[in-house]
Amino acid sequence: MTATTVATTGDGTSRALPEVPRIPFSRIVSVELRKSLDTRAGTLLVAAAVLLTLAPVGWQLTHLTDGVPDFDLWVSSARGGVALFLPVIGILAMTSEWTQRTALTTFTLVSRRGRVLAAKLAAAVLVGVAVMAFVLAVAAAALLVASGLEGTTPVWGDVGSVVGGSLVASALNVTMGAAFGAAIAQSAAAITMFLVAPTLWQVVGTALLGDDAQWLDVFQAFARLSSFELAGHDAQVVTSVLAWVGLPLAFGWVRALRRNVS
Amino acid sequence: MLTIDSLTKRYGRGAPAVDDVSFTCAPGTITGFLGPNGAGKSTTLRMLTGLTPPTSGSATVLGLRYPDLPNPGRVVGVMLDASAQHAGRTGRETLRLAASLVGVPAARADDMLERVGLAGAERRRVRGYSLGMRQRLGIATALLGDPLALVLDEPANGLDPEGIRWMRELLREFAAGGGTVLLSSHLLHEVEATVDRLVVIGAGRVVAQGALADLLAGSGVVVRATEPDRLAAALRAAGVTAAPTGDGALRVDADAETVGRAALAAGAVLTELRAADGGRLEDLFFSLTGAAGSGAPARTEVAA
Structure with missing residues (x-):
């Protein structure tokens, strides 16, 4: 039946454990990547991201009345719609196993659940970064095409910080989405909470606490992180990220490790 | 194991x-x-x-x-719930994902589809599978890692x-x-x-x-005679317990030879004598179904 040797031990009933190495983490990540793209929902999400990138850029390319925008402006119009989708990638990565009940199969094949969760997070961040890389490429191409059409010299500005900042922002948003997905473990509820809770805090917190609300303003923290300018707000950035990303991720993670899979 | x-x-x-x-x-x-x-x-x-x-x-x-x-x-090949499959994936994709996790070639996934008789449905999404087909897919997943x-x-x-x-x-x-x-x-x-x-x-x-x-086997024999009362008396005399089954036969907690000898001694004519097939197990099982939750029934241990 197998190539494994049959060994009889003292009780005469045991067989040898096949000498198979532990499943490498990279393999789990690649399976999770494939799982995030091989369903109709996954394909639609990527298609929507592509469309939301191309549509505003296309519109702008055909309406160059105010001259050719700089690279960073192309990037912000290209990523405007996608920004909404990035957290959803993270959320679905963490919730879909439970919603589709495939956790039963996944966790019997990889019994160390922490490895699966880490692989899901890694795969989601990779997808998010890839989507952002596509956005940046489209923005760059649009700048070149527009400059060619108008006969102007493309203005790239500080490409390094725009590119780096965008990639960091996408990774942060996906991770925060994953944290919400892990904590709530139900797709629709997690997406709603993600859209409502931090924004509500921005309004209510600022009204109640004034400037002190910054200590828990995660989007401001993300903006500071992705512009690489903490400007002395290090402690506020750290507390905000811990509260909105670290805490839900840790809570959801621990719960998923212990959860009764059925 | x-x-x-x-x-x-x-x-x-x-x-x-x-x-x-x-x-x-x-x-x-x-x-x-x-x-x-x-x-x-x-x-x-x-x-x-x-x-x-x-x-x-x-x-x-x-x-x-x-x-x-x-x-x-x-x-260990495991299948705990055949319906716990992603409805949006094809049978083939489901198996190929599992194959790559377990670390066997993708070709083995196709072999398993063949083995469980799903080769014709491999490109259909699991959503369209009957429960029986999902069971087959689950078994294919379980067999995948040999x-x-x-x-x-x-x-x-x-x-x-x-x-x-x-x-x-x-x-x-x-x-x-x-x-x-x-x-x-x-x-x-x-x-x-x-x-x-x-x-x-x-x-x-x-x-x-x-x-x-x-x-x-532990469930005794069923015996039928032309004169059930005479047989019952003979069995009582032989010291074995016999209970009427309701359709004229007796269920006896003894082996066929004991029953046969008792009948011979009493001159009773047997019309049927056979092992009671799983009756006791079935009774036990029915008592469980009826008594589920109302406390544990007595244990039966049979040496393996």
């Missing part, structure tokens, strides 16, 4: 869902894990496969806890008689090759022809376990 040792699972403060369950499954055998719905079968199997943490006790595969297996799919053991929860569910026969042959072949099979069912007749050993569970406790033949 599989060792369940004093496994207990308690949810909240009520009666435990699984109460001190112990049994083992040896290579080359098929063990039927039998009990009414809600008796604790699935909980036990989920504890065995590391999905539910036990309150106490342990379950091991070749001496290792399931979560400590480096690549579980290569050791494991030493199979753990299947209600695998016959949703299969037609032909499917059940197919599964029986597949499992027999697997066991004949030295594999270990543990499968659960809530229907005695469904597994009777498949298993070598039975573990019967009711209200969370093991109420009977042993070789199928022993469990069935």
Whole structure:
């Protein structure tokens, strides 16, 4: 039946454990990547991201009345719609196993659940970064095409910080989405909470606490992180990220490790 | 190969869902894990496969806890719920994903589809599969890593008689090759022809376990005579207990020879004398179904 040797031990009933190495983490990540793209929902999400990138850029390319925008402006119009989708990638990565009940199969094949969760997070961040890389490429191409059409010299500005900042922002948003997905473990509820809770805090917190609300303003923290300018707000950035990303991720993670899979 | 040792699972403060369950499954055998719905079968199997943490006790595969297996799919093929498949993936994609996790070539996924008779439906999404087809896909997933053991929860569910026969042959072949099979069912007749050993569970406790033949054989004989009263008296005189079955026959807690001699001595004419087929097991099983949750019935132990 197998190539494994049959060994009889003292009780005469045991067989040898096949000498198979532990499943490498990279393999789990690649399976999770494939799982995030091989369903109709996954394909639609990527298609929507592509469309939301191309549509505003296309519109702008055909309406160059105010001259050719700089690279960073192309990037912000290209990523405007996608920004909404990035957290959803993270959320679905963490919730879909439970919603589709495939956790039963996944966790019997990889019994160390922490490895699966880490692989899901890694795969989601990779997808998010890839989507952002596509956005940046489209923005760059649009700048070149527009400059060619108008006969102007493309203005790239500080490409390094725009590119780096965008990639960091996408990774942060996906991770925060994953944290919400892990904590709530139900797709629709997690997406709603993600859209409502931090924004509500921005309004209510600022009204109640004034400037002190910054200590828990995660989007401001993300903006500071992705512009690489903490400007002395290090402690506020750290507390905000811990509260909105670290805490839900840790809570959801621990719960998923212990959860009764059925 | 599989060792369940004093496994207990308690949810909240009520009666435990699984109460001190112990049994083992040896290579080359098929063990039927039998009990009414809600008796604790699935909980036990989920504890065995590391999905539910036990309150106490342990379950091991070749001496290792399931979560400590480096690549579980290569050791134990598991199917706990055939409907726990992503509805939006094709059968083929489902298997290929599993194949790449377990670390076997994608071609093996296709071979398994062939093996379980799904080759024609491999490009259809699981959403369009019948329960029987999902069972087949689940079995294909379980077989993928060429494991030493199979753990299947209600695998016959949703299969037609032909499917059940197919599964029986597949499992027999697997066991004949030295594999270990543990499968659960809530229907005695469904597994009777498949298993070598039975573990019967009711209200969370093991109420009977042993070789199928022993469990069935321990149930005495059924005897019919032209003059039932004369036979009954003869049996009483011989010191064996006989109970009328209601249709003119007697069920006797003794072997055929004892009954035959008693009849001969009394000059009673027998019209039928045969082993009572699984009657007691069936009675036990029915009592479980009726009494599920109302406390554990008496245990029956039969040496394996």
